[in-house]
Amino acid sequence: MAIALESAFIEQLRRQEDVAFTTIYERHRTQIYNYLYRLSGSRELADDLTHDTFLSAYESLPKLRPDSNISPWLYRIASNRFRDHLRRKKLIAWLPWGDTPREDAMLATRGEEDSLPEKEAVQVALKAMKPEYALTLVLRLVEGFSSEETGVILGLSPEAVRMRLSRARQMFKVAYAVGGDIDE
Amino acid sequence: MMSACNRDILSAFVDAELTLPQRRDVERHVQSCAPCAAEVEDLRRINSILAAWGATARPFPPVTDARVASSIDRRRGRRAVAALSRLTPAAFGSAVAALVVAFSVNSSALTHRSSSSATGSSLAGARQISDSLHRIRSQSAILGVQVESQATLFSPRRLALLDVQ
Numbered sequence: 013m014a015i016a017l018e019s020a021f022i023e024q025l026r027r028q029e030d031v032a033f034t035t036i037y038e039r040h041r042t043q044i045y046n047y048l049y050r051l052s053g054s055r056e057l058a059d060d061l062t063h064d065t066f067l068s069a070y071e072s073l074p075k076l077r078p079d080s081n082i083s084p085w086l087y088r089i090a091s092n093r094f095r096d097h098l099r100r101k102k103l104i105a106w107l108p109w110g111d112t113p114r115e116d117a118m119l120a121t122r123g124e125e126d127s128l129p130e131k132e133a134v135q136v137a138l139k140a141m142k143p144e145y146a147l148t149l150v151l152r153l154v155e156g157f158s159s160e161e162t163g164v165i166l167g168l169s170p171e172a173v174r175m176r177l178s179r180a181r182q183m184f185k186v187a188y189a190v191g192g193d194i195d196e
Numbered sequence: 197m198m199s200a201c202n203r204d205i206l207s208a209f210v211d212a213e214l215t216l217p218q219r220r221d222v223e224r225h226v227q228s229c230a231p232c233a234a235e236v237e238d239l240r241r242i243n244s245i246l247a248a249w250g251a252t253a254r255p256f257p258p259v260t261d262a263r264v265a266s267s268i269d270r271r272r273g274r275r276a277v278a279a280l281s282r283l284t285p286a287a288f289g290s291a292v293a294a295l296v297v298a299f300s301v302n303s304s305a306l307t308h309r310s311s312s313s314a315t316g317s318s319l320a321g322a323r324q325i326s327d328s329l330h331r332i333r334s335q336s337a338i339l340g341v342q343v344e345s346q347a348t349l350f351s352p353r354r355l356a357l358l359d360v361q
Contacts, residue, residue, distance in 0.1 A: 037264070042256040049254055063263045070268050134249040152211075153243055154250030159213065178207035181242050188245070 019078060028073045036082050037066055043083075043155075044090050050150060051094050053135050061097060065090040081164070084157065088165045091147055098143055137187035145180035152177050201225075201232050210239040 024032035044065055049058035068089050076085070138146045144166070151162045152173065159170040159177070168176065208214050209222045226233045 033268075041260070042253065045256050045260070046253050050250060055254070055257070059257055059260050059263075062260055063267065066264045067267050067271070071271065130245070131249055131252075134245060149246065150250075153246040159211075174208055174211075174213060175204060177211070178204040181207055181239055182203065184242055184246075185238060188242075 022076060022078055022080060025073050026076050028070065033070060033073065036069075036086070040083060040086050041066070044086055047087065047150070047155060048090055048094060050154060051138075051147070052097070053139075057097070061090065061093045064093045064096075068093065081161075084161045084164045087151065087155070087157070088167075091151075091165055094147075095143070133188060137184055140187040141180065141183045145176060145183055148173060148176045149180040149184060201229060201235075203235065206232060206235050207239060210236060210243065 021032060021035075025036070041062065045058055045062045048061040048065070049055065052058055052061065065086065069086060072089070138149070141149070147166060148162060151157050151165055152159065157165065159173040162168070162173045163170045166173070205214070205218075205222060206226075209219065212219075214222065226236055
């Protein structure tokens with residue numbers, strides 16, 4: 013019964029029906045926005061990339077496979093839009109937590125002295141890593157996807173995800189220890 | 197048995213991605229290997245750091261809702277124009293004539309959607325549209341344009357594209 017309902021829902025999506033698309037949009041928009049915010053470190057960029065992600069998703073609906081899992085499918089599109097952004101900019105826009113250093117400094121004086129530098133250090137370390145490794149780390153350890161799901165999102169086998177995650181942890185460990193100042 | 201200190205295996209161990217026998221091998225190994233024990237601690241600490249970093253979720257900005265809705269509406273509009281542009285000149289003329297006549301002669305048939313919560317209402321609306329088509333063909337004959345069959349010109353898909361369903 014659940015499979016039949018899921019199958020009917022996918023069919024509605026493939027026909028680009030408003031109600032079905034609105035359902036997945038409302039269910040996943042906050043997750044996708046926060047994922048893109050974590051990757052980019054910028055509210056404006058996360059807003060733009062979220063918009064681009066759902067527009068791409070809408071246009072891709074007719075090609076949606078009947079056995080598709082919506083969440084990894086959307087994360088795959090979001091990851092591709094982030095990669096597109098990196099290609100366009102030719103640099104990684106990992107910015108400190110918060111949109112500007114000034115904002116961070118102001119927040120830090122309001123009693124978050126311990127937590128804010130920690131968050132900033134994570135962002136700086138991720139910025140220092142190769143994007144594909146940072147994506148793996150965030151999808152697997154922050155967004156909570158399994159190796160299989162991360163593989164679907166990044167177009168890798170589960171075994172390749174495990175290998176990449178192991179190396180990503182090593183990169184992160186070095187970058188985090190030295191404040192992001194590592195050779196790629 | 198774990199043959200050597202292997203970071204990939206330790207990473208899989210921390211992620212609980214090993215089989216039970218493999219897991220027991222690693223547990224035995226780290227009890228007697230200080231560097232591997234330290235590495236496991238480091239890997240677990242990285243997991244904790246990233247989990248804490250990702251625990252804060254920002255609220256979704258409402259302005260994005262409007263941007264997404266607006267962009268999708270524009271895409272739909274472009275597709276409607278593209279669909280019209282693919283019509284032959286005669287069919288395009290008939291489509292325009294049909295729209296003008298449909299709006300002016302029988303607007304009630306085209307507004308049935310708002311009151312068609314029941315199947316009976318939808319069928320009544322469909323009948324009204326069918327009646328309108330007869331009138332449209334008559335008007336089109338006077339205008340000298342050829343009207344496509346109801347199935348092609350006024351298919352639900354095309355009506356949806358024209359947003360007059």
